[in-house]
Structure formats: structure tokens, C-alpha cells
Amino acid sequence: MSEFINIVKDHFTWRTQIFKLAVSDLKQTYSGSAMGWSWAIIRPSVTLFVFWFAFSVGLRVRQGPDGFTFFQWLLAGMVAWFYISDIWKEGANSMRRYKYLITKLKFPVATIPTFVSISKLWVHVGLLILVVIIYMFYGNMPDVYYLQLLFYMLLMFLMGTGWALLSATLASLSKDFLNLVRTFSTAIFWLSGIMWDPKTPRLQDKEWLQNILAFNPVTYIVSGYRDSMLYKVWFFEHPARLLIFLCELIFIWVLAVWVYKKAKRDLPDVL
Amino acid sequence: MEMIEKPVIEFKKVTKKYKLYKSDKRRIMSLFTKKVKGRQKVALNNVSFKVMKGESVALIGSNGAGKSTILKMMTGVAYPTSGEIVVNGRVSALLELTSGFDPEFTGRENIYLKGQLLGLKTKEIKEVEDRIIDFAELNEYIDQPVRTYSSGMKARLGFAISTNIETDILIVDEALSVGDAAFKAKCKQRVAEIMAKDGVTFLFVTHSGNTAREFCKRGIVIRSGKLVYDADIDSAIAEYEKTLGLRKSDHETKT
Numbered sequence: 166m167s168e169f170i171n172i173v174k175d176h177f178t179w180r181t182q183i184f185k186l187a188v189s190d191l192k193q194t195y196s197g198s199a200m201g202w203s204w205a206i207i208r209p210s211v212t213l214f215v216f217w218f219a220f221s222v223g224l225r226v227r228q229g230p231d232g233f234t235f236f237q238w239l240l241a242g243m244v245a246w247f248y249i250s251d252i253w254k255e256g257a258n259s260m261r262r263y264k265y266l267i268t269k270l271k272f273p274v275a276t277i278p279t280f281v282s283i284s285k286l287w288v289h290v291g292l293l294i295l296v297v298i299i300y301m302f303y304g305n306m307p308d309v310y311y312l313q314l315l316f317y318m319l320l321m322f323l324m325g326t327g328w329a330l331l332s333a334t335l336a337s338l339s340k341d342f343l344n345l346v347r348t349f350s351t352a353i354f355w356l357s358g359i360m361w362d363p364k365t366p367r368l369q370d371k372e373w374l375q376n377i378l379a380f381n382p383v384t385y386i387v388s389g390y391r392d393s394m395l396y397k398v399w400f401f402e403h404p405a406r407l408l409i410f411l412c413e414l415i416f417i418w419v420l421a422v423w424v425y426k427k428a429k430r431d432l433p434d435v436l
Numbered sequence: 437m438e439m440i441e442k443p444v445i446e447f448k449k450v451t452k453k454y455k456l457y458k459s460d461k462r463r464i465m466s467l468f469t470k471k472v473k474g475r476q477k478v479a480l481n482n483v484s485f486k487v488m489k490g491e492s493v494a495l496i497g498s499n500g501a502g503k504s505t506i507l508k509m510m511t512g513v514a515y516p517t518s519g520e521i522v523v524n525g526r527v528s529a530l531l532e533l534t535s536g537f538d539p540e541f542t543g544r545e546n547i548y549l550k551g552q553l554l555g556l557k558t559k560e561i562k563e564v565e566d567r568i569i570d571f572a573e574l575n576e577y578i579d580q581p582v583r584t585y586s587s588g589m590k591a592r593l594g595f596a597i598s599t600n601i602e603t604d605i606l607i608v609d610e611a612l613s614v615g616d617a618a619f620k621a622k623c624k625q626r627v628a629e630i631m632a633k634d635g636v637t638f639l640f641v642t643h644s645g646n647t648a649r650e651f652c653k654r655g656i657v658i659r660s661g662k663l664v665y666d667a668d669i670d671s672a673i674a675e676y677e678k679t680l681g682l683r684k685s686d687h688e689t690k691t
Binding site: 181182185186189193265266267268269270271272335338339340341342424427428429430431433434435 | 454455460461463464467508511512513514515536537538540541545549550552553
């Protein structure tokens, strides 16, 4: 607990540096290449196009679930996934990437995953605005339900940052862990109901699958984004799932702080 | 009025042990279970000393004696296994000058980043920016990413940043021997300038006596992680060279 308070204090004391490092992290991701910022849009667009092409053209899934076109339905989930996959992979790598902050300078190490997470969140906000504009062309105008996107975004950010602190610490101690995390990225994508509808009737009788999905935080966030923009469902209409997510969030943070506390003194020595 | 001076740097019974594991997997396991044990290597053993404001001290020791471990802990980068370290004032360290940059940033951006991390305001950095660029002799390269720099350029930038930011404690590693003769002379002159300022504490780390004599009045000899001698510079160097000789003859009898 005291370690958690220390971490929060460090974040407060170094807040200006954290934001500056987040800006620089963002700049670095895209600057230095001739096309610069356009990569922030090109990359997700290509991914989106590939999936849309494979499903709509290749597999002839024109109609998405519940009367939406497949493209529309996919969009809401994918926009959340792009942040999740970024923080899943880059979060784990954050301390290794910013090694010089740990081994060469006196810097609060626990804030490294945070500024990386903030940097990814800004990309996410930009993409989300784009998605909202696309929806407006489809005639899906923003309404009061869109406000809860902020709520889901906050949950996603807190979960992502906690995960990043945990995985970055472990990845600093062992490169194997980093590879393990990267390997599982694709698996999580296909298992979390981003490309297929977890609520589809075909899957309803498979109770074990429903149970797994109910405990999958990625599914919760992705469904939340769809609820806000497509299904118009409030977050309090699924209180049990929210509760599960919050418990997992607390669990991840407790574990992350505990591991960080045990390992922090070794980090400058092993990196 | 008599003032009781507080030491700027104080090491109280500092011990540093590095934990060595057979594999990274075992290192992770050791977080979760006490069953997995690593070997411990003692890098520093019960070291205590004080450095007062305005002193100039040489840390003398051969490679692997524990000098860099002391420096890392002094700058707050590494933690002691036991004991306590007190440092009062801003430390500017000229160690491993070529590292500590973000390779993707330009030289100028790195100046700002380092300044911010040292707790300077943007305005304060702006004031010294030109001086730093001027001193580092980087000219138009200053707006290129640091990854494109040669090691000499990086070292010059590192030296320029560290010596142009107001500091209370200046730590210089022997790494000072960077760049060509002209730049070396410039560095020495700059260090002398800083030392001439009132109240700047100076620490010089070396494994040979001669340069130390130029700058320092006091010498601390470190051998195999232990502080073995702490007195005026001349006798410290004599002591250090004596043990060097011992080691050499040791070596000769073995071979």
C-alpha cells in the first residue's frame, strides 16, 4: 500500500515531465519517417481494410450482427483494440525502451509505463474522433450514449497502464517474458470477440465460452465501445460484468505494485 | 559565528550486493518464491565516508574495485543493499558521457529532455541552450537525431550539458579523455572554471594518479569493494600505487 502511495506521489511530482515524455514518445513513434503523422491513420486503416476485405469480400459476411453492416460493427471494436494491442506490446517493452531513464538518470521508474500509455491514448482519441465522423456519414449521430465512451476509455486506460507496469517490470528482468507477451497478442485478438459477436445465438449454449468471455477484460471494453456507439446500452445495465472488470483492475494493480516493489531495486542492475 | 557544516555527500555503512541467477527465468521466479536463490556478489562492503562542501576528492581504484557502483548510488540511479546514502544538492555527473540520450531525439531536444529531468524550467534551459551548443561544437548537427552522432559528438554534447547546468556537486569520470587534444584541453579548463566557483564539490574518479593530483586535494582508495585509505591526495596515490605493485608481483609469482 505504501508503495502505491509512493507511486502516486511520484506521478504527481513529475507530472510535467511525464506529459513531456508522453508527447516526445508520440512524436518519436511517427516522426523520423517521411510520411510522419499520416502513419497514425494509415496503419490502423490498412489493418481495418484487411479484416473488412477478408470477411466481407472473402467470407461474404456483408451483414454484421443486429442489423449493422459488418464494417460498422467492426469499426467500434477495432478502435478500442488498437489501443489495447499497442499498450499490450509497447507497454511491456516500455522500461527496456527507456532504459536510459533507469540506468543513467535518477527518474521515477514507475512512471515510464504511464507516459507510454498516455502517448498511446492520444492516438486512440484521434482514431476515435475519426470513427465518430465515419459513423456520422452512416447516419449514426452522436447522442448521450456516446458520453460513456469516456467512462470505458478511462477503464481501458487504467487497466492498460496497470498491465504495462506489471509486464514492463517482468520484461525488464527477462526478455523471454517480453516475447511471451508479444506471442499472445494475436491470440487475445481472436479470442476476445472483436471479430465475431460474443452474443451470437450460436454461442449461447456453450456455457464455458460465455463464462470465459464474461471474465475477459478485453471483451468487456470492446463490448462497451459497441454498446456506446451502436447498441445504445448503458454501462449500468450490466452491473455484474462491470464488477468483474473492476475486481480484475484492482487485482492487476495490486500485483503490479507488489512485483514492482520487489523488483525496483534490481532494475538498474539488470537492465 | 561558527557553523557546523553538513556534509554534501555521506555514505553510511553502505553495502551493495548484486544478485546473480542462472537464468532470467529464475530471476522472475525469485520474486514469487523464496525457494529460488541466486548467488550474491559483493560489490561494495561496508563503505563509509563524508565529503564536505567545496572539497575536491579523488576516488582511486583499479577496474572492478567498485568505483562505478559508488557513483551510480551517489547519482541515485542504483540502490544500496544496506546502509544509507545522503546527498545534498544537485549532482551533475560526467560518467559514460555517450549514454543517457534518447537516440531518436535531436541533440537540441535531448538538451531540453535532460534539463527537464534535472528539474530545470524551460526558461532556464533556454538561457543555457546556446552556450551548450556552442561548447559542444555541433553546429548544424544539433538538429539531427542523436543516433546519427559519432561517439565523440555524443561525448561532447554530454559534457557540454553536464557542465553548463548549475550544479552543487560535479562528478567526473576518467571518461574525460574524450575527443581530440584540443577538446580535452577545453574540458579541463571548463572543469577548473567550475571548481573555482564557490562551494562546488568535486569528485574525480580514476585508476591512475596523475590527473587526480592536478585537481584534487583528498584521495580515497577503493580496493575490492572496500575503502582502504582516505587521506591527502599524495599519500593516497602512494598507497594506491603500492598496492598496484603488490598485485603485480603477486601476478608475477603466479606465472
